[in-house]
Amino acid sequence: MGIGTAVILGSGTSNGVPMLGHVYPPGYLDNPKNHRRRASILLQGPTGNLLIDCPPELRLQLTDAGIYDIEAVLISHTHADHVMGMDDLRSICMVTGKPITVYARSDHQVDIKRIFEYAFREFPPGVVVPRFDLIEVPELLNVGGMEIRTFVVDHGKMKVVGVRVNDFAYITDVSYIPPEAEELLYGLDAFVVDGVRYKPHPNHFNFDQALECIAKLKPKRAYLTHLSHDYDHDVTRRNLPDGVDLAYDGLEIAF
Numbered sequence: 001m002g003i004g005t006a007v008i009l010g011s012g013t014s015n016g017v018p019m020l021g022h023v024y025p026p027g028y029l030d031n032p033k034n035h036r037r038r039a040s041i042l043l044q045g046p047t048g049n050l051l052i053d054c055p056p057e058l059r060l061q062l063t064d065a066g067i068y069d070i071e072a073v074l075i076s077h078t079h080a081d082h083v084m085g086m087d088d089l090r091s092i093c094m095v096t097g098k099p100i101t102v103y104a105r106s107d108h109q110v111d112i113k114r115i116f117e118y119a120f121r122e123f124p125p126g127v128v129v130p131r132f133d134l135i136e137v138p139e140l141l142n143v144g145g146m147e148i149r150t151f152v153v154d155h156g157k158m159k160v161v162g163v164r165v166n167d168f169a170y171i172t173d174v175s176y177i178p179p180e181a182e183e184l185l186y187g188l189d190a191f192v193v194d195g196v197r198y199k200p201h202p203n204h205f206n207f208d209q210a211l212e213c214i215a216k217l218k219p220k221r222a223y224l225t226h227l228s229h230d231y232d233h234d235v236t237r238r239n240l241p242d243g244v245d246l247a248y249d250g251l252e253i254a255f
Ligand SMILES: [Zn+2]
Pocket: 077, 079, 155, 173
């Protein structure tokens, strides 16, 4: 019996799909599943929601999904496509009248304070800026009635936080899973993992590496995410191994 639902708010790579300036073949954009916002996920628990990452489209992602409450935010890492929507959290601070809890590694907190410097400054009454209550990512995160295990993977030189809750795990941007993280990733029912494109990438699992990782960990179901326009949803998924699929914006996975 599951306790929650993971909602894929964005399944796209850093450019999003369609990418600015790129002309697509006829028909490609007719499929809504080929429209990919930047990577983000919501974990809906029995008593609240954890938002993982704040892409530039955050307001649209949350309003389209009908999400009104965010108990806390977890930042996987501070590349632009994962944090540039943090200003949108200002609206939630306005509604609740308090800072929003943001879990981030201390190295990522430095970036957040630099990028959103104004969010930590004093302002006269009546001026509303986002307020972030930055907290180091604990190994066990209790949010929304969920007990979420966090771990760290490599994304090129950057560290990225992944999560496991029950038999569900999510790893956005990743190029290497260290053994101490890997041991937490066996026995999964559903696994969502980076598979950015077909060609090798220095900072991401490409298609073949994602499939190798899935073949090793043997989750019952796996979904590739952080997807570029290499993938034509309906065409690609016909040729995927059993139990492997492409994520898409709006996909819901019970856990
Ligand atoms: Zn990244």
